[in-house]
Amino acid sequence: MESENDNFQYGNGHFGKWFIDSFELPAYEYSCMQSIDYAAKTNTSGKDSIDHWHQVGNDRITLTAHNGGYMQYLKSDRGLQWLSYHDLQKDCLGGGICIIEKDDKYYSDLYNSNIKPPETYQRIFGSGYFQKIRKFDDFEINHLIYPPFGDDPVVLSEIFITNHSKKSLKLNIYEFWGIKIRNLIASLFSMLYMPKDRVKFGVSKLVSFVLRIIKNLLLFFHLSSEQTRDKFSSQFTFKSHYISSEKCLILTPKYKSKIPIRKDKRSDKDYYPNPIFLKSFQNGLKTKYFNDFQIQRANKSQIKIRKEYIETTDFSPCLMIGHELILEPNESKSLKFIFGTVEREKIPELIKKYENLLKNDFKDKNFKLWKQFLMNFKINSKIWLNRETMWHSYYLRSASLFDNYYNNHYLPQGNAYSFLHGVNGAVRDYVLFLLSMIYLNPNLAREMLEFILRTMSPDGKLPYATYGIGRHMGAFVHETSSDLHLFLLWGIVEYLYATRDFTFLKKIIPFYPLKSKKSSNVLERIRISVKFIFKKVGIGEHGLIKVGSGDWSDGISLFAKNRKKFLKYGESSFNSAFALYLIPHLTDLLEDQSPKITKFLKKIYNNLKKAILNTWNGRWFFRGYDGMGNPIGDKNLFLEHHVWLLLTDILSKNQKEILINNINKLLDSKSKTGQYILYPPANVMLNVLPRGWDVNGGIWPAMNFLLTWAYSRYDSDKGFQSLLKNSMAKRAEVYPNIWYGIWSGSDSYNAEYALNPGQTFIHPATPQTDFPIMNLNLHANFLNSIIKLVGFNPTFKQIIIDPKLSLDSFHLKTQIFELTCNNNEISGFYNPLNEDECILKIRKPSNWNGNITVLINQRATENFKFEGDWILIKDKIPYTGIKFSLKLNI
Secondary structure (H helix, E strand, C coil): CCCHHHHHCCCCCCCEEEEECCCCCEEEEECCCCCCCHHHCECCCCCCECCCEEEEECCCCEEEEECCCCEEEEECECECEEEECCEHHHCECCEEEEEEEECCEEEECCCCCCCCCHHHEEEEEECCEEEEEEECCCEEEEEEEECCCCCCCEEEEEEEEEECCCCCEEEEEEEEEECCCEECCCCCCCCCCCCCCCCCCCCCHHHHHHHHHHHHHHHHCCCCHHHHHHHHHCCEEEEEEEECCCCEEEEEEEECCCCCCCCCCCECCCCCCCCEEEEECCCCCCEEEEEEEEEEEECCCCEEEEEECCCEECCCEEEEEEEEEEECCCCEEEEEEEEEECCHHHHHHHHHHHHHHCCCCHHHHHHHHHHHHCCEEECCCCHHHHHHHHHHHHHHHHCCEEECCCCEEECCCCHHHHHHHCCEECHHHHHHHHHHHHHHCHHHHHHHHHHHHHCCCCCCCCCCEEECECEEECCCCCCCECCHHHHHHHHHHHHHHHHCCHHHHHCEEECCCHHHCCEEEHHHHHHHHHHHHHHHHCECCCCCEECECECCCCCHHHHCCCHHHHHHHCEEHHHHHHHHHHHHHHHHHHCCCCHHHHHHHHHHHHHHHHHHHCCECCCCECCEECCCCCEECCCCEECHHHHHHHHCCCCCHHHHHHHHHHHHHHHHCCCCCCCECEECCCCCHHHCCCCCCCCCCCECHHHHHHHHHHHHHHCHHHHHHHHHHCCHHHHHHHCCCCCCCCCCCCCCECCCCCCCCCCCCECCCCEHHHCCCCCHHHHHHHHHHHHHHCCEEECCCEEEECCCCCCCCEEEECCCEEEEECCCEEEEEECCCCCEEEEEEEECCCCCCCCEEEEECCEECCCEEEECCEEEEEEEECCCCEEEEEEECC
C-alpha cells in the first residue's frame, strides 16, 4: 500500500526530491552531482550540457538559479536583457554567490565536483527562492536569495554563517554579482540561432549541410546573434560610485560611442540601461567592496581571484561587498544584502523601503504572500497533485515581466523563443497564459489583454512577436498567422465572464506609436478583430477560414505540397472549429451593443458549421485544405481542431463517439505521457520535422489541455486521467533521467517512438534543447485543465458550476473562485471584480435523491429553483463575493 510520503513524492525523478519547506510551499531539493553523474548530461545542439536550472522571479524580473550554484538576472522593461550572466570566458561567474576569504584562500558556495560527501552541499529550488547550504570543515554557509513578492526589480540575499569549530574564526564574507549586460537582440539572423559551438540542426543531412554553411558565413561576417549581442555588450563601460554611509556600491552603465537613437524611440537595443546597485544592510562591521575581478586560478576546491575597486571598469565588472567577521565556537551571524537596478534617483527610496521591511519579519511575510496567491487543488488520493498545482501557479506568476514601451506587465512564452531568439509571442500563447492568470491574479490577466491590444495596429493587424523596445516581427515565415484574433477574442470573453468586469469594454486603449494619437475602446477592438478574421483573413473556397502562414500550428504549411498556394488559398479546420466554439459566446456579449456584428456572426456560424461538417471522412474531420483542393489530414489524425469540435454542439452522437474512440486509440493510449498531436506522423519534405517531433506527432501541453477539457464533457474519468497523464509527475516517472519536465519544461516533447524520445526538439531554426524549460504553456495549461475539470464555466448571464470529476471529494482554491465537493455538500465562494446580477447554475450530483438545503452567505434561502439536474440561484453578487452551499439532507 502506498504511503502518504510516497504519494507526495511521486514525480521526484533522478535529480532530487520534492518536499514542503518551512514556508509551507513546495520546493525541490536538487541533489545530483552533475559533473560525475552520467544522467546529468543533456543533449543540445552543441556539446552535451550538465547545466540545469530553476526559475526565480516576481512581477518585474526573472532570475535563473543553476545547479552550478550561481544565478542570472533578467529584466524586460526595455527589451529582454541579462544584467548578470554566467560567462567564464569573460570572467563573469553570474551572481547570487557567496565568496569566503579565510587565511588568504578563497572559497565559495558554487558547485564543484570535489565536494565530499555530497550531503555537505545542498541546493534548493524553492517557490520564489534559491537556497544553497555549503558545509566546510569548520564552518557552514546558508545562503538564501529571493526577489521580494511584488513589482520591485530587486533581489534580497541573506547569508547565515556558523562556526562549527572549537576555535574562533576570522572570515571575510562577500555577496557577489558579476555584471554582464547582454541584450537579447532579435533580428533576421537571431531567428536562426547559430552559436559557434552548434553542430546539430535536426536530422536532415541536406538541411544540416546547408545550415552549417550558413552558420560559418554568419560567423565569418560577424552576423550571428551571439556575435551581435557580444559586440553590443562590449560597448558599455561602468562608472563606479560607492556611498560609504549607505554601504552601497553603484555601477552606472554608459555606452562608449554616440548613441544613435533617443530613449523614447523604438529600438532593437537598449542604449540606456539603469544603474545597478548592491547594498549591505549590516552595521557595525568592517566593510570591503570591489567592482572588478579576474579569475586567477580555479580548481576543484578553490577559486582565486584578483579583485579591486576602480573608478571606471569595463572588462570584468562586478558588485562585491563584504564584511570581516569574527565568529566564536558554535556562533552564528547573518548578513543581508539587496541587489537590483533602477533609475539613480530611486535607489535611496528602494533601499529605505527594504531596510525598514527587513526589520519586521519580512521574509516570512513575503512567502506567505506567495502561498496566498497560488492555486490549491486537493484530492486525498493524490497528495502530490496539490504540490504540482501550487508549483505550476508559482512558475506562471513568477515569470511576469514589464514592458516600459507598452506600459504593461506580460507573461513571456519563455523557452528558446524568448531566451535564445530574444522574441516574445505569440498572441495565442499569451491568451493561454492569461486564462489561468484570471484565477491567480485577475488584474495581471487584464494587463495581459491590454498588452495584446496595445500591439494591435489601427487596421487590426496583430504582430506574431514583439522584441526590443516596441518592435514587431513575423519571424520570417509567420507574417500572416491567422488564429491570433480568435485567441484574443477568446481571452476577452473568458476574462469578462469570469470576473464580470464589463467596464473593461469601455477602456480606452491607445494605438502605438503614441504619436499617432489614435485610440479606441476594447469593444471597438472586438469589432475590429471580427472584421479582420472574416474580411482580411477571409473564407476559402470550401467555406473554411483561411490558414495564412499558420493557425495554432506554425508548421502546418509543411504538410502541404505547394507552400505558395497554401499561403494564398489554404484553409484551416482549426480556425473554423475554434470560431464555431467562440461565436455563440461572442454573440451573447454583442447582442445589444453591436446588433449588426451579431447578425453577421450568426450567419457566419451557420456557413462554417456546414463547411466543417462536410470534412467528415467517417473517422475524423480533415485538418483543412492545401490550397490546391486537396484535404490535409484525410489519412492522419490531427488533434488540434478536433478538441474545438468536441467543445461545440454541432457533432452528432455517432460522430462524437467515433472521434473520441479514434483520439483515444491513436493519440492517447499509444503515448506514455500526454497525447500525440498527430498520428500517424507524416513524411515532411527534407525531413525538416522528423516523425514524432514538434507538430509532426510530438506532445503539446497547449492542445492536451483542450483535450482534457473536451474529454471531461463526455467521460469524466477520461478527463481526469488526461490531467494526470499530462502532469510533470507522470513525466518524471516515465523519463526520470531527463531533467527538464520534472520541475519545468518545454512547450513540446518528442514521442516515445521518435528519435530522442521524451526530449524536446532541435529544429533547424530553434534548438529547443538548448533552453528546454520555462515555457509557460506547460504550467498554464495544467492549471487551465483543472479549472475546466472542476466545472467552472462562466457565461454572459450565468455562472455555471458543473464538476467533471468522478471523485468522492476535492477542493479548489483560487483568488476569485473556491469550490469544495464531497458526497453530501457542494460549497464555494465566488468573488468577481465587479458586482453583478447573474444566475448561479449548479449541477446536482446524480446520486442526490433527498431534500436539498441551499445557503447563501451562510443563510438558508428559498431564492432558487430546480431545472432538471440543475439548481438555479438568482442573486446579486456583490464585489465582496458570495458564499454558496448545497447540502443533501440525509
